[in-house]
Amino acid sequence: MGKRKVFIRTDISVPQVEHDINAEGNVIILPEAIPSGNTVISFERNSSSRRTFDFARWYGSGIDAITYACQRQIERFVAGQEGTLSVATVAGYCNSGLVQFLDFCMLRATALERELTLNDLNRSLVESYLSHLSGQELTTTAQKNYYAHAKAVLHALGRRGIFSLVVSGSDATFPRNPFPNINRKVKGESALSKRERQEFAAALRQAIKPILTNDTPPTGELLSYALLVVALHTGRNATPLLEMGRNCLRPHPKDDAVFLVLWKRRGYNTNKVAIRAESKTERVVEAMPSVRFNVERLIRRVMVLTEPLDTEAPDDLKGRVWLYRSRASNTVGQVTSLTKGTLNNGAARIVADYGLKDSDGNPTRINIARLRKTFANRIFEITDGDLATTAAALGNTPRVTDQNYLAPSENSRRNWRFMGELLVEELLTATIGATYKENPLGRCADPAYGEFAPKREGATCMNFMNCVRCKHYAVTAEDLYKLFSFYFRVLSERSRIGKRRWAREFSHIHRLIDDYIIAEGLRRGTFKHAAVEAAKKRARIRPHPFWSVDLIGSLEVFS
Template sequence: MTGISKIFARLYAMVIRRSKLDRRVSKILEATAGADHAPGWSFTIQCPHEGDLAFDFNRYRQCGREDLASHMRDAFWSMRHERVGRSLLSYQTHGLNYFWEFLDHLKAAGEPVTRLEQIDRDLLGRYLAWLDMRLSTRGPSRGQPLSFAAKRVCFMHLKTLLMNRLRLAPGSVSRELSFPYNPYPHTNRHIPRRESYSPTEHKVIIAALNRDLRTIREGAGEILPELQVLVVHMLVLALATGWNLQSLLELRRDSLRDHPNPGRKLFVITKRRANAIQAMSVRDEASPGNSVGRMTEVPPSVADHFRFLCDFTAPAVADADERDRGLAFLWRVPKRANKGLVVRLNTTRVSNALRDFRQRHDLRDDRGGALRLGFARLRPTMASELYRRTRDIRQVQRALGHASPHTTAQHYADKAPEAERDHAIVLDHMFKVLTRLEVDGKAMIAADGKMPDSEVRNLLSGGYNTGIARCRNPFRDGDAICQKYLMCFRCPNFCVFEDDLWRLFSFYERLLTERVKINPAHWMKTYGPIVRRIDAEIAPLFPSEKVEAARRQARDRPHPAWKGI
């Protein structure tokens, strides 16, 4: 093997190889042991990814539901080896809490449910009907009915808990317990697409990060709390790499590896859900002559930011739990009962830090409201920005680590407004060039200049008039009349006579009048090519004095079809 081949072989063995799954029989037997009961009503579960998670089931014992609460408690305890901590927390938040609210509703109606054996198919059907009437109590949809996806999550989490009891405590479960087959079909179609931040919002976030980075690096301004320093660098890495929050939280201190090319580093992360390792090549130092790929001042070097982060958290490594010492994002709690304790960052702490970051900089969205800052939108923002600069969907796919470019195009990479505009211009010119035809002293524009005499006479006599000009053949399938007047400018049947200039420029003036009421990006995409065609391709084919007279008449006395309301 050559020297380069040996280097790549070592890199493959060290970086790219997937981690092995632990399928030892002892773990499976421990998780499914029938005598594996919870140690009490309150306990702590040690999650290798989330740290120690505390669960308290005392509040579920109220209203005489101690038997049912004990089974739910044992279900959580038995699943500690089957589910990660984030999933267990979701089972409590969306599965157990919503179902307990439903039980409170039944108790108020005089139908108490206190034992596991009382839960049957009929009760689950009533629970599904109750979810349909339930209103959201938090988030942007507060006060609105629960979304289709949220209702499915609530039901599926409860089903998981009941299936656990059916497997480990079958004698306590009702014989009438069964589950409806897919009560929420095609849920993925109802989940809204993750929206990226607009270019303006993106610049606002970048500007706020630049201000904080100057404060951190140069000591300008008020000293930032330690948690804010961590979240600033987490946002920088998210904008530069497009990685998910969970991958960032699990970044290791040795994630930056050597690269065979000088001036480059391999940034390695673990995608736990896919059981895969992703390696990204990043610049190790800023090259003065290399501005390709830079979005803004942030980040000048991803490797530099990550090294600074590791140096910043290095003093906390010795005081951290042994399981967490290899992590990059460590935080020393500054106050309250855990003051001085070094912990790993989790989603709750990051969410609170993002809220403080937004409030501190008073970040606003395009509508003037408070900007909802979250990592779920930073990933498609990075994808859209990379696609805007490269116009290469496969490069975006490789950067995000997707298996298919279809996933990238459908869910992450938004087309830039200028890309849609350029696409419209290309399509506009793919049609045949308009030509000028003289018929009985009349100037006419047709798509190809070829037209039977019968159609010419029909057009000259006023037949097939549209709201803009005239059409050679307005009929479509089933003898339907075409009413898509905006498509006339791309249609080969579109014709314009001198007699039509008044109507055409009245439409033109109306478009300009309505421009201030329409979103600029939408106006440029939909109406910009029409205005450009009228000015650049149609008007020069007529005598200038005729065009000026038609423009003046359209401004002073618009055609009735386009007269302002």
Template sequence: MNLAGVGTEVVDLPPGWHFTIDCPNHGLIRFDFEPFSRGGRQELAAQFRDAVWSLRHQVQGNTLKDFVAAGVKPFWRFLDVLREGGNGVDALREIDAAVIRQFLAWLEMQTVTEGKSRGKPWSLSSKKAVYDRMKSLLLNRQKFAPELVSPALAFPKNPFPRVNIATPPREPYTDSELRRIVDAVNADLRTLDAGGPGALSSLQVLAVYLIALAIATGRNPQGLLDLRRDSVRPHPLADREILVTEKRRGYSTQVTSYSKASEEHAGSDQVTTIPLSVGSYVRAAMEYTAPLASTASARHADFIFLYRVERGVRSGETHRLDIRKFNQLAESFVFRHGLKDDRSKSMQLNLARLRPTFGTRLYERTRDVRKVQRALGHSSPQVTARHYITLPETAHRDHTFVGQADTLLARLHVMTGLRRINR
């Protein structure tokens, strides 16, 4: 840490153009702002460097890295275009509302440079992502270095009004597709019951438990990957228990209670090793990876989804399962079971689609948007209905009603308070 005094205030400064952020989830993330400091833009590069450093406790390390790779880098290309046109912007104070409008116009002209979409215009979501990253960095400077920011810096209210329409929500799996996935999970669990833990590879075992939990809870994929050994906790009621998951974005915690497995069922002839409750799934995965906890780093030992690297230069090391690794395992899972979608094509299995699948099925059973909102941990019923329920007419009607009811209740509370004051 590099501390410097500014008057009576102590300021935490980044250690030069090259610095490393130690992210709790992603480890050491290295940054290099020296290339941005060339060509007379040293002051501007320093301000964006300071913004990234300032945000390191609020934003995940990989996200900050993306702020640079997919935010600062394209903005620098835009500045190069301005310079070629004789309108160079080399200092933070020179960025005002007019420059922001020019940046938005430049984004409209960008095309994809590689892959199957090469030559096509950037999608609305891509343009918005670049813009949002730069806006976040500039807002940080407005907050922490206002004396260096132009008073004319302002941002348009909604430069991408149709982005939600252009980017449809993830489609849930159909009933028949979900049944195929569930049957495949059950088949693997029975295989483990008959053949023991060695019947499947350790990574495939983790994938099976993770898919089962995603189906049963609808939780955010990263929240499931981040499950810890104390994530299942006692509930005041004997027949229930609590599952606690964390959401990296926003650093929020979701707490939900679930029914325990029935002791009556546990003693019946119908029982297999397939867990009968969410807590049972978590405990099964926890027990499976318990031997690895002692070999993991202190930072990762408390997490459940651990695996040992079998090959390569890191052979023998214990790592945490991440979403990229899981996606590879999901492909193997689909191949082993020959899973097909309703169009008879190889199924694309990912945890993110299981979340709206859970939301849609819960809404079909309850017709209660608020209940789905609470189960998925959303801030508003509008978000739930728009992105996680595929019954647009009824869902829209219900979440609109819920929103109107909330507004009415808020007004009633205000009126009641005013009456009490008047009395």
């Protein structure tokens, strides 16, 4: 018997673009479908403040077909037809993507003095939009965000065949990389200094006292203070903390600890961090104001105070920890939960009430991103620079933790300043490696008149890109760390330069290191396999300072 064919049931309520194909094979929108009967998109409760988005203003402006297609695509996103996008993400597509793109399309239609159709969604229009964004008073990161949010909607339309999507080649609808090196232009949050952290923690201890002493359900402001305490001591992200459930505290194998378990949307997985449990001694003296509270006790106290509100909470908020009665004029008395806006207001309030100032005398900026970096640097400091432990505490990989969360300490800054002064002095006096003739890759028998040296009196060879093929170059087991640091620094250039240039100038280097230097050293017994693997692992996680991308932005200076 043949295999039975299974027919997939189609939900006819799913939003579709009412279109047809003309004789030329182009998609045309049916005139009777424009404008849409309801131009307003409603969003469920989400972490953003957006609840609706209206497309009405773009209809009748010469871009009806594009507006209609974009509205239908957003409706499909909301209906869950294009993957598991969060409501906040879809709202971002509208407010930080389509607003700017559709406004540009209106200007384009006016300039061309004709109606824009779906056939106009091509490389020329996209490049014109990018040029339009660059002419605005926007940072590069803002331009990138506006473009990426609009592209997500248009790309989904193209995949469904609503317009002709070209995915590769010089005529590709979307340029491959319109914002190169954007990560270098993004300035992330910095960690709080030791003084700022201590002052902020002291202010929080005072601010949350009503939660520990009063038996009435706390206000949104007090709950925001409590959440900031949890963020400061656990380093978790904002959304998992805001959506913390009432079953978030789980048993830990050790008696003096519990797990705080949170849900991470992006990873579709739980994330847990161990926190110190409340001891019997603390319970006996908990009324003493001098005794420091712990995070587990604070969370359990909040859950006790907010439990009566859980039965009145809307279905999408049931089981949340941070419940309170709204005092807003249009929702007074209704049970709601903390949002990012409420949290930001609470952070601003505590800074103002307790006069928290940074080193420049300005009000201290407090947000979850800064608290997460503060937590990371504190763990790194406590563990004496243990990157693996710090990464595990954050729930990140060591590479992400090192690149995005850790900042140099004051001692590190002083050491770097000293090294910089010393390097300048040695360069000016031509005394680099004068004692042992060491260089950033290993050792050199003749740094002045070697094979690739400048061969001038008083000049020192800085042509490190050719060291691995120079007959005067030598590597000992102690030099493996520097060699592999250079190795990974060269590999990182692949994402920065063109393919042909990489093949011409850099591709030979890692082959020489792997196939000749390391292989020959292992064969002769000069290197031990364990030492090679240890040096490689160390260089990958924390490269030698000379080959750090922060110190040397481009290897061209050594070419």
